[in-house]
Amino acid sequence: MSNKCNWFIGPDLKPCNKNKQEDSDYCKTHLFVAEYTEEEKEAKKHCSSCKKVLYIPDGQKTCGCAEAKIKKLAEKRRDERQPHIEKKLEEQNNKLKEKQRLINEMGYILCGYCDEVHPPTSFIGTRGQQTQSCENCREIQKERDARRTKQRDWSQEYKNNPALVEKKKQWKADNRDKQREYERKYKESKKGL
16 A cells, blocks of 8 residues: 555646655645545646645636635735825825814915915905915916917918918819809808898
């Protein structure tokens, strides 16, 4: 009778070369196999995650050890980040308390755009009216409005692009029928007014 373990190792299911435990047919590493039924022993597979040979139900590629590792790592990361998160939350709470103190005690006003508190003088517009945004936000908005082009001068762009002018002339020469149709429809629409 062999003194070696009656289980397997590796993806090619080679016999285990370790010695049996005294009271079992398996080595110390493979003692879990003693709890298997004969059907489970016959349906053994190699787990691609933990590299053990064990019973894996049909339709699964791993024994579930990968999910356990992922959960363990996620828990470790969560524990490492927890002090940092708590510190950030405390800073935010302190900021909110300071804003509330300034609003209540000093009469400051909360700007609806930048979410900062400013003295009431920052909320007076050019004509002396009360505004909802502070001076800083109004200046930023003025700069944005200046950068935004309100209307494009298409005729000027058209004149500055000689290739476009030539292309349009060429189209008119090639499509005289369409041009006449467009002119006729335009004149009819003007008569209807």
